[in-house]
Amino acid sequence: MTSVNSLPTLDEVARVAGVSRATASRAINGGSRVSASARQRVDDAVRSLGYVPNPAARSLVTRRTDSVAVIVPEPDDRIFSDPFFARTLRGVDRMLAANDLQLVLLLATPGAEGARTLRYLSHRHVDGAVVASHHRNDGLADHLVAIGLPCVFVGRPWGGDRVTYVDVDNVAGGREATKLLVDRGCTRIGTIAGPSDMTAAVDRLHGWHEAMGAADLPTEAVAIGDFTEAGGEAAARELLDRHPDLDGIAVASDLMAAGALRVLAETGRRVPDDVAVVGYDDLGVAERTSPPLTTVRQPIVEMAERATRLLLEQMDGSAPAGAMRVIIPPVVVRRDTA
Amino acid sequence: MTSVNSLPTLDEVARVAGVSRATASRAINGGSRVSASARQRVDDAVRSLGYVPNPAARSLVTRRTDSVAVIVPEPDDRIFSDPFFARTLRGVDRMLAANDLQLVLLLATPGAEGARTLRYLSHRHVDGAVVASHHRNDGLADHLVAIGLPCVFVGRPWGGDRVTYVDVDNVAGGREATKLLVDRGCTRIGTIAGPSDMTAAVDRLHGWHEAMGAADLPTEAVAIGDFTEAGGEAAARELLDRHPDLDGIAVASDLMAAGALRVLAETGRRVPDDVAVVGYDDLGVAERTSPPLTTVRQPIVEMAERATRLLLEQMDGSAPAGAMRVIIPPVVVRRDTA
DNA sequence: CACAATTGTGAGAGCGCTTCCACATTGAAC
């Protein structure tokens, strides 16, 4: 009951329960091979002493820490605005909680800070890692493979077949989104792509090119944004400046699309009549734009859960040897902008 | 160099360096009382073996874990939309990183899940805790005090003088915001308050009452929102329904204010000419509403950093005995809605 | 030149826990 100084140890529990430390340990850890009466006495002792096992001592011998890192290698500003991260965290946490594992969040700003993250991982402070969204050349995948830490990426990583990952089929998503514009009769279709150091952005742009090629349409109208609303605004402005006659835009994220919609409204273009727009993500933003955004759904929470499940399999050794990949088909969500 | 199976231990480092384990340990831990040559040999050995200390073993003897929990006891949906959490995380992480501490994120959904969080904390998996935004009756403050874990709250906790916290003066903030409306000549001023189980919401409402009382204005027009945009929308609708003649609204958060602005636009009211609006938070949302929102700034990142600094003092014993509180004065930010 | 103070070092005792092993007990099988 007293909480100051030196918490009760397993020895004390054993003494109070009148059993050996070994038996007490077994009783506490789901123990098989413990008589009902012993277990009962141990339980009582635990309760009356307020005993809680010392995780350091335990993990010293079990070689497990029962915690998992979520690594978010992202420049600060995006974390604030993008619903992506929060949802990823939620999906992972939900899965971990169900397995009595703790989530350790690593906010890995690139550069010198990144070294800190790598160091932490090397120390085997965690049993595994989920990497949320990573950029080219951050070396994370390589490092994780090198130290042999179980890990899963949410979103296709660069140099991708060495690690397990879960992703939406972004090429197909980009293609479908663009096709929607083609099918409604648009002929001058531009795109606002994401930063070219992220696979999701590259893949969606690739999909756009595929659809444009299939429809025999020109592919000059490309602008790059940074997945933020402000970035989308700037990109839209640039795009419309260069191609004032666009009648359709495929945007690589809803947040950017929201920015683009604002520019379209400002410049007196009606959506979708003058310019049709398709976004990407459908994480809550798309429902709130005006008009509500037609978009491609990324089931982030589900992806995160799936990824975490794969990680758990790696951690308990039940996963097959190589790197696995799970590709989820995209779903187009029709609202009012296309 | 090999990474599979059994990492190198301190013993091996010592052997390779030709010193005792004790000396190796000293050399590695900023050691005083180690000759330059010994230190050099140990450093070389560490490098060549790729040695990293085992944190479990270390914390077993030092009784420190070098990690700090951030507890976010919040229903899921808010975490996604509110910039508050991301910024808090960033402030805390920045401070922890500077002190070589790790951030362990505890997403504590209430109820059964809450028990998991409490259990984790009892286990002394962390050296301290920062609690981000807490609700009445979650018992967190009591529990933390009971187990004697160093902790700091960001935002005034319920039953507040038992734990250290950092907060903006929300009463003053609510008062100033309302006064702004009074001073510009509004006489029929309503408010959209936050949920009454959060101190920030209660305090801001209190400030509103103070300002209204001082100006001798009626205080019937109160609606309650949940700090989300959708909640603000609903509350605004209700408020205008009951009091169609309002000429000013003090809203307890920018997100809710954004919802309210939309309702005002929909119902054909001009802002600020017909109805003036003041928000609260200024975390990026306020700049993007149309028109841009006059609001009260909460310097969240700074608060989080301050809180973390206080926590660190508690952890290293340099803090004074009792519970401390830091109250930051609010700053009104004028834009176009009032 | 004797003595004390300082510095660097290694032996060894734990930190609190899990788990292997050996040793009773017991009950079933023949």
Add this chain to the structure above:
DNA sequence: GTTCAATGTGGAAGCGCTCTCACAATTGTG
């Protein structure tokens, strides 16, 4: 009644590290 497995139990060996303590080697002081 003997033989064997199954079942509980405790002793004891670590897990990898830090840190106290005793001791040797060095330096400084009178």
